[in-house]
Structures are given as structure tokens and as C-alpha cells.
Amino acid sequence: MYKVSILGHIGYDYEKRGRIDVSEHPFTTNFGNKDVRITTKYDTSDFRPAIFSMIHEGGHGIYEQNIPDELEGTSLGSGALMGMHESQSRFYENILGKSMEFWSYFYPKFQQTYKELEGVDIISFYKAINYVEPSLIRIDADELTYSLHIIIRYEIEKLLINSDINLDDVPGLWNEKYKEYLGVEPKNYADGVLQDVHWAGGDFGYFPTYALGNLYGAQIFNKLKKDIPDWNKKIYSGNFVPITKWLKENVHKYGATLKPAELIKKVTGEELSAKYFIDYLNDKFGKLYGV
Numbered sequence: 001m002y003k004v005s006i007l008g009h010i011g012y013d014y015e016k017r018g019r020i021d022v023s024e025h026p027f028t029t030n031f032g033n034k035d036v037r038i039t040t041k042y043d044t045s046d047f048r049p050a051i052f053s054m055i056h057e058g059g060h061g062i063y064e065q066n067i068p069d070e071l072e073g074t075s076l077g078s079g080a081l082m083g084m085h086e087s088q089s090r091f092y093e094n095i096l097g098k099s100m101e102f103w104s105y106f107y108p109k110f111q112q113t114y115k116e117l118e119g120v121d122i123i124s125f126y127k128a129i130n131y132v133e134p135s136l137i138r139i140d141a142d143e144l145t146y147s148l149h150i151i152i153r154y155e156i157e158k159l160l161i162n163s164d165i166n167l168d169d170v171p172g173l174w175n176e177k178y179k180e181y182l183g184v185e186p187k188n189y190a191d192g193v194l195q196d197v198h199w200a201g202g203d204f205g206y207f208p209t210y211a212l213g214n215l216y217g218a219q220i221f222n223k224l225k226k227d228i229p230d231w232n233k234k235i236y237s238g239n240f241v242p243i244t245k246w247l248k249e250n251v252h253k254y255g256a257t258l259k260p261a262e263l264i265k266k267v268t269g270e271e272l273s274a275k276y277f278i279d280y281l282n283d284k285f286g287k288l289y290g291v
């Protein structure tokens, strides 16, 4: 059976400087740039959480493995805050990982591993992995509705921090906002307010980094496409080296020596703008859904 080594292809070194384990909520942890570990999770009835959370964490891992040795052991030897970190993970997970170019290369190999996909053509597969549907679980959400999950969490944590609500109000408010913004309502806490590890671990104010990451990622991608005009041909043929090299040279090599606002300007020549992410969504989902 062909082994689908997606992470190795996109540039995550899991043989010498990394490893992959299993956890309920996938994450990346590292001890310098030579020991960068990631986790993924498995759902035996659905390959998507495993594949896309692995590519997501792989994006974080590539960033940390590409931090230059000169910065090792200093407080600058890491990514430029989490918003920029999430831009890299979400770039690999979504912009690359859910693109037709990406799967044109991997899908035939993937079908050899997952026999259930034998009769499924690539167009149907591409539509399925980009299917837009309001849902309960943030990490499984499609690109279009994803940011609504973040807005809900951000609004609730702002109310909490300002003491405008009590802790006991959170589960009810969560359900109300899911109904209002996404039209769905969790039946239990596991599919609702307890689905993430962030608040329980003290990470208040973290969620917006994912939405910021979407914006940084799309703006960086726009510049990457100008510098590597045949980026899609390279991915079609499974050659991710120029892309990961470009990210290393333009983003990763700075570690935390620049703040995200400085870094985005250095990379793209502009301040952060939502325009590129909105254009990206309009283009991709406009084509997918014919709107």
C-alpha cells in the first residue's frame, strides 16, 4: 500500500527533527528548532479531522523547524506571536491543503490507501472537502463559516473579562450565539462550550489569532503568487519545496524579531487588510458554488 506522506512532502521533517502522536485536541510543541512535535486525532468514520489537523499542525511545525539557529536559545527563537503562527498552519491546512492543485497530486495516492474512495472522482472529492455547512465544532468547520466560530468565542470572552456576564451564563450564551450566527445548537457541552482546550488552560484572547491567521495567510499568499507565478504547477507535480523555501526566506527566518504588524508589512509591503482573505473566499467558493 502506498504510504501517503503528506507532511514529508510539504516540508515538515518528522524523521530527524519531529514526531507525530495522537491527542484528543491536536497541538504542536517544540524544544528548539530540532525537536518539533505535533499531534493529530483520528475519527474512524471520517478521514478529514486526521488529515487536516495534521496538515495544520504541520504548518506550525514547519515554522518552528525553519527558525534560524542564530536565534536558538533566545526569546526570539520562535514564531512571531500566535496570529502569524496560525497564518502558517491555516495556509497549509486550507489554502494549500484544500486546493485542487494539492489533491491533484495526492488524491490518486490517497485512493490507494483508502479503498472506499476508489469510485469517487476528484471533483466530487474536492467539493466534499470544501463543503460549506454551518456546524458545531470549530476545528472541523469549513473555511467560509470558520471565522464565525471565532467571533462567538471572542464576544463571549470579552463579556467575561469585562465582568458583563457571570461564568454560569457562558453555556447558555454560547448556545444562543450558535443559534443566532450559525443556526445550530449543541445538545451537550462536549459539542458546545467545552469543545476547546483554550479557556480551560487559561488561554483567553487566543481565539482571535485564528481569524487573524486567515487574514495574514491570504495576504501572504497573494504576495507568494506574485513571486512564484507557477506555484500551482509546482503543487500539481508535488513539488512544495519552492513554496516552503519562500515562506522560510520571507516569514520564518525572522523568528520573533519582528512583530506581526511589522512582519506583514515587510513581507507584503502593506499593512494587514481583510481584502485578501475576502477576495480569496469569494474566488474559491464563488467558483465552487457558482455564485
Ligand SMILES: [Zn+2]
Binding pocket: 056, 060, 086, 089
Ligand atoms: Zn493552530
